[in-house]
Amino acid sequence: MIAREQWGSRLGFVLAAAGSAVGLGNIWKFPYMAGQNGGGAFLILYLVLVFTIGISVMLAEFAIGRAAQRDPVGAFAVLKGKLWPLVGGMGILAGFIILSFYSVVAGWTIAYIIKMATGSLVGDAEALGAAFGGFIADPVQPILYHALFMGLTVAVVLGGVHGGIERACKVLMPMLFVLLLVLIGRAITLPGAEKGLEFFLSPDFSKINGDMLNGALSQAFFSLSIGMGAMITYGSYLNKKENLGKSALWVSSLDSTVAVLAGLLILPAVFAFGFDPAAGPGLTFITLPAVFAQMPAGTFFGILFFVLLTVAALTSAVSLLQPIIAYFSDEWNWNAKATAVIAGLVIFLLGIPSSLSVGIWSDIHFIGEKGFLDSMDYIASNILLPVGGILISIFVGWVVADKMKDEVTNSGEKPFPFMTAWLFICRFVAPVAVAWILVTGL
Numbered sequence: 001m002i003a004r005e006q007w008g009s010r011l012g013f014v015l016a017a018a019g020s021a022v023g024l025g026n027i028w029k030f031p032y033m034a035g036q037n038g039g040g041a042f043l044i045l046y047l048v049l050v051f052t053i054g055i056s057v058m059l060a061e062f063a064i065g066r067a068a069q070r071d072p073v074g075a076f077a078v079l080k081g082k083l084w085p086l087v088g089g090m091g092i093l094a095g096f097i098i099l100s101f102y103s104v105v106a107g108w109t110i111a112y113i114i115k116m117a118t119g120s121l122v123g124d125a126e127a128l129g130a131a132f133g134g135f136i137a138d139p140v141q142p143i144l145y146h147a148l149f150m151g152l153t154v155a156v157v158l159g160g161v162h163g164g165i166e167r168a169c170k171v172l173m174p175m176l177f178v179l180l181l182v183l184i185g186r187a188i189t190l191p192g193a194e195k196g197l198e199f200f201l202s203p204d205f206s207k208i209n210g211d212m213l214n215g216a217l218s219q220a221f222f223s224l225s226i227g228m229g230a231m232i233t234y235g236s237y238l239n240k241k242e243n244l245g246k247s248a249l250w251v252s253s254l255d256s257t258v259a260v261l262a263g264l265l266i267l268p269a270v271f272a273f274g275f276d277p278a279a280g281p282g283l284t285f286i287t288l289p290a291v292f293a294q295m296p297a298g299t300f301f302g303i304l305f306f307v308l309l310t311v312a313a314l315t316s317a318v319s320l321l322q323p324i325i326a327y328f329s330d331e332w333n334w335n336a337k338a339t340a341v342i343a344g345l346v347i348f349l350l351g352i353p354s355s356l357s358v359g360i361w362s363d364i365h366f367i368g369e370k371g372f373l374d375s376m377d378y379i380a381s382n383i384l385l386p387v388g389g390i391l392i393s394i395f396v397g398w399v400v401a402d403k404m405k406d407e408v409t410n411s412g413e414k415p416f417p418f419m420t421a422w423l424f425i426c427r428f429v430a431p432v433a434v435a436w437i438l439v440t441g442l
């Protein structure tokens with residue numbers, strides 16, 4: 001067997017993991033979740049969860065992956081065996097489910113590049129809302145864009161860990177960051193934007209309830225790419241010199257910074273234009289064209305924005321597909337390239353009902369009132385990822401703690417000052433808190 005592929009550099013690993021974390025979750029999902037769940041209080045809850053439980057689970061995944069140098073299923077088998085590989089299996093399943101609807105939404109962002117360029121996104125709140133609603137309800141076009149996005153994802157994965165993923169992240173992620181800052185400059189100076197800033201930045205803790213907690217938790221897991229083994233897989237391509245604790249801190253910080261920036265961009269604009277902050281999944285797509293219309297060279301910025309958002313989605317999509325490929329090639333010796341193509345095809349097919357569910361199939365409900373896309377999101381983000389997170393925490397905190405202590409200190413070479421806190425969170429806080437939030441949410 002040839003040596004396992006490795007990241008090219010420290011920065012390469014952190015940026016690739018940040019590329020996995022930063023995606024539609026930050027820019028599409030976070031603003032509308034915050035908009036639906038009370039703004040500021042949601043933000044605070046979210047940040048608390050990210051920097052306690054989220055960062056700990058991420059570190060746990062890095063450590064498992066690097067210690068085992070295997071895909072998520074194999075990693076548990078190498079470290080302990082018994083029933084634990086099932087946790088990895090659950091993650092592989094979550095990868096299929098998440099990518100199927102993720103790719104549909106990413107397809108919308110590709111379509112919006114073209115709509116920006118052709119100048120078809122004009123008009124008031126109502127017109128932009130109708131344009132979005134009309135587009136996603138079309139039975140054909142969004143599926144073609146979904147196919148295109150899955151094709152791109154497979155193509156990047158075929159480029160390999162080092163060449164494909166790492167190179168794309170290094171250039172484009174910083175660009176996205178800078179563009180967000182520029183756009184925020186426009187959004188917060190719109191007349192009426194203060195109301196949005198206040199909504200987002202001054203928390204009203206009396207609004208905290210079970211739904212909000214559940215939303216913040218599932219959002220934290222989804223946005224950090226944790227609970228399904230994506231970070232185990234990325235950790236498995238890592239050499240023994242990297243400082244895992246620092247990497248987890250960097251990735252979590254970058255990810256939440258981008259989420260906060262997206263909130264600072266979307267929510268002030270929502271209030272300035274008189275849109276409804278609780279409008280749901282269309283919020284980013286409806287609000288941003290209105291912002292671009294109000295700025296010099298708006299078309300240019302609009303095109304650039306949706307291009308970069310597509311790339312951010314692509315680097316996340318790749319991290320959803322990679323564990324699947326690692327699993328079939330590490331465990332079953334399947335050819336990685338063939339696996340990428342087959343898995344890509346299966347995920348494309350699984351995404352079709354998601355696409356139709358916001359159009360001609362919108363009357364068909366699966367979980368409660370939820371259509372297919374929302375049900376897939378719910379099963380993955382509200383159940384599989386948090387349950388995966390509980391089990392990963394228990395595994396690291398109770399089952400293989402000594403090995404993991406060794407792993408995060410690079411066999412004693414790098415001190416890790418938060419060892420006690422980390423193990424305490426993995427042993428007690430994460431399992432109890434996540435289980436409690438899950439149960440109250442159901």
Ligand code: PHE
Nearest residue numbers: 021023024025026222223225
């Ligand atoms: N974190 C990604 C985003 O925010 C989505 C993702 C979830 C990627 C789970 C990998 C694993 O867009």
